[in-house]
Amino acid sequence: MNVFVIGIGLIGGSFAIDIKAAFNEAEIYGVDVNEDNLDKALSLGIIKYKSSFDALDKADVVIIAIPVDVTLEILPIILDKIDDNCLVFDVGSTKKKICDRVDGHDKRRNYLAAHPIAGTEFSGPQAAIANLYRGKTNIICEVEKTAFKLQERGMEIFSRLGMRIRYMDPSSHDKHIAYVSHLSHISSFMLGKTVIEKEKNERDIFDMAGSGFASTVRLAKSSPAMWAPIFKHNKENVLETLEEYIANLVRFKELIDSDDFLEIYKEMDGANYIKTILKGIN
Amino acid sequence: MNVFVIGIGLIGGSFAIDIKAAFNEAEIYGVDVNEDNLDKALSLGIIKYKSSFDALDKADVVIIAIPVDVTLEILPIILDKIDDNCLVFDVGSTKKKICDRVDGHDKRRNYLAAHPIAGTEFSGPQAAIANLYRGKTNIICEVEKTAFKLQERGMEIFSRLGMRIRYMDPSSHDKHIAYVSHLSHISSFMLGKTVIEKEKNERDIFDMAGSGFASTVRLAKSSPAMWAPIFKHNKENVLETLEEYIANLVRFKELIDSDDFLEIYKEMDGANYIKTILKGIN
Numbered sequence: 001m002n003v004f005v006i007g008i009g010l011i012g013g014s015f016a017i018d019i020k021a022a023f024n025e026a027e028i029y030g031v032d033v034n035e036d037n038l039d040k041a042l043s044l045g046i047i048k049y050k051s052s053f054d055a056l057d058k059a060d061v062v063i064i065a066i067p068v069d070v071t072l073e074i075l076p077i078i079l080d081k082i083d084d085n086c087l088v089f090d091v092g093s094t095k096k097k098i099c100d101r102v103d104g105h106d107k108r109r110n111y112l113a114a115h116p117i118a119g120t121e122f123s124g125p126q127a128a129i130a131n132l133y134r135g136k137t138n139i140i141c142e143v144e145k146t147a148f149k150l151q152e153r154g155m156e157i158f159s160r161l162g163m164r165i166r167y168m169d170p171s172s173h174d175k176h177i178a179y180v181s182h183l184s185h186i187s188s189f190m191l192g193k194t195v196i197e198k199e200k201n202e203r204d205i206f207d208m209a210g211s212g213f214a215s216t217v218r219l220a221k222s223s224p225a226m227w228a229p230i231f232k233h234n235k236e237n238v239l240e241t242l243e244e245y246i247a248n249l250v251r252f253k254e255l256i257d258s259d260d261f262l263e264i265y266k267e268m269d270g271a272n273y274i275k276t277i278l279k280g281i282n
Numbered sequence: 283m284n285v286f287v288i289g290i291g292l293i294g295g296s297f298a299i300d301i302k303a304a305f306n307e308a309e310i311y312g313v314d315v316n317e318d319n320l321d322k323a324l325s326l327g328i329i330k331y332k333s334s335f336d337a338l339d340k341a342d343v344v345i346i347a348i349p350v351d352v353t354l355e356i357l358p359i360i361l362d363k364i365d366d367n368c369l370v371f372d373v374g375s376t377k378k379k380i381c382d383r384v385d386g387h388d389k390r391r392n393y394l395a396a397h398p399i400a401g402t403e404f405s406g407p408q409a410a411i412a413n414l415y416r417g418k419t420n421i422i423c424e425v426e427k428t429a430f431k432l433q434e435r436g437m438e439i440f441s442r443l444g445m446r447i448r449y450m451d452p453s454s455h456d457k458h459i460a461y462v463s464h465l466s467h468i469s470s471f472m473l474g475k476t477v478i479e480k481e482k483n484e485r486d487i488f489d490m491a492g493s494g495f496a497s498t499v500r501l502a503k504s505s506p507a508m509w510a511p512i513f514k515h516n517k518e519n520v521l522e523t524l525e526e527y528i529a530n531l532v533r534f535k536e537l538i539d540s541d542d543f544l545e546i547y548k549e550m551d552g553a554n555y556i557k558t559i560l561k562g563i564n
Contacts, residue, residue, distance in 0.1 A: 119493075176481070179476070179487070180481075184498040187469050187531075191469050194461070194523065196556065199458070199461060206462065208455075208462050212466055214560055215498070216497070216501060218498070224546075228546050235538055243535070245472060245476045261514050267471065271475045271502045274474040277491075
């Protein structure tokens with residue numbers, strides 16, 4: 001089984017490691033615009049061969065793990081190049097624009113739209129790790145548009161990697177993921193910015209920061225190259241979540257300003273419900 | 283050494299566990315308005331005796347680990363009751379109001395104003411753990427106002443528990459802690475609220491939430507009873523941080539709205555500097 005990984009960073013590299021471990025017969029080919037990343041992936045043993053788009057005709061599986069705006073441009077080109085029996089899946093954090101782009105493509109049935117909810121705040125092939133996907137949710141969109149035999153191949157991969165599957169339409173995916181992922185990233189990036197701006201001349205101050213701060217600001221380490229295109233793709237949904245988040249913060253600020261600490265207590269008590277929700281998230 | 287812990291929850295209970303382990307001769311007395319907590323602490327072996335304010339005259343050390351508004355009220359009363367050779371320290375997340383309250387008190391020199399930057403999002407005696415304070419920063423305010431021999435006793439405790447000490451004036455403490463701790467809690471509480479409001483009828487959606495969401499919203503599990511008084515005590519500083527945070531979010535929203543994704547990239551790239559800052563925070 002020839003597996004081509006387009007974009008051999010944290011996400012693509014972690015797929016490469018696990019697929020190689022789970023499928024004896026898998027040969028991993030890496031394709032990346034960044035030659036350094038390819039060399040690193042090769043020397044780390046994540047890929048067996050450096051490769052290119054020209055060799056895609058011999059792929060059995062193609063995994064696209066690059067910024068969503070680039071996926072949008074090259075997915076149709078990749079579909080043009082592959083064999084009729086090849087499965088192509090992407091792992092992007094937005095699904096609507098990408099599904100729309102290949103709707104009606106001759107090889108639409110070779111494509112499976114996926115979004116594994118897994119990652120860390122690090123990036124690049126050196127950040128790739130084994131078992132990143134074990135126990136994680138993989139959201140599959142428009143499954144009925146993928147050829148049955150290729151669905152099976154995809155599910156065999158996801159199953160051996162330990163993922164659980166949820167099916168969803170692309171619009172619902174993009175709407176909900178804005179709340180449970182995209183908004184978290186913005187809140188974290190802007191928290192980091194606010195503190196850095198204020199404390200830039202106060203180096204010692206970060207001695208005062210504890211694990212709580214580290215936790216809330218962790219996602220501010222994420223790759224801007226990945227995240228700017230996500231916000232672009234999911235603009236309307238992200239704007240809506242941001243508007244609501246800002247309105248809640250403004251209200252909280254007004255409550256402090258007017259010394260309504262009973263109401264502040266209630267706001268926090270309500271948010272404590274997140275305990276129930278978080279059970280079951282690693 | 284008789285150690286009285288006022289408020290036998292996560293913070294007080296964790297002090298009790300570590301002090302008992304580090305000082306053979308330590309006898310731990312628990313005082314709490316919540317009788318259930320006292321019983322739990324006793325059965326968990328965190329305290330040796332249930333006790334009360336009336337027994338404070340036999341204390342060598344008193345640790346106050348309760349909401350800051352209650353500390354403000356009872357610290358002078360505790361100082362009135364203790365022996366001349368007793369050390370009292372609090373662990374509250376605000377320091378200015380508390381220091382001001384006992385300024386000029388007859389027993390001011392028995393009091394050490396402390397803020398250990400340690401904790402988890404859980405609460406109650408069952409949340410108390412060993413080694414919570416190891417490697418953590420303990421901020422001490424107005425150290426010069428504490429009797430030298432009692433400073434020494436405090437430092438011996440903090441040292442055996444593995445804490446590193448930073449000295450700071452109460453106003454600076456409250457100003458900076460608003461950025462690196464209080465704001466994080468508000469951003470997390472309001473993130474939790476925003477998502478809960480939106481998704482309350484969509485139970486399945488939380489299958490979509492990953493470790494990134496869990497990390498940013500973790501502090502929303504914190505105790506409202508602890509946090510409402512902190513925001514009350516540190517009102518002016520917290521309002522200032524919130525204003526800046528909201529302004530940054532509004533700007534980010536406007537950048538998305540106007541499709542300025544280059545500038546969005548730059549904003550996130552700047553916030554990536556948090557990587558450097560976070561090195562060294564557990």
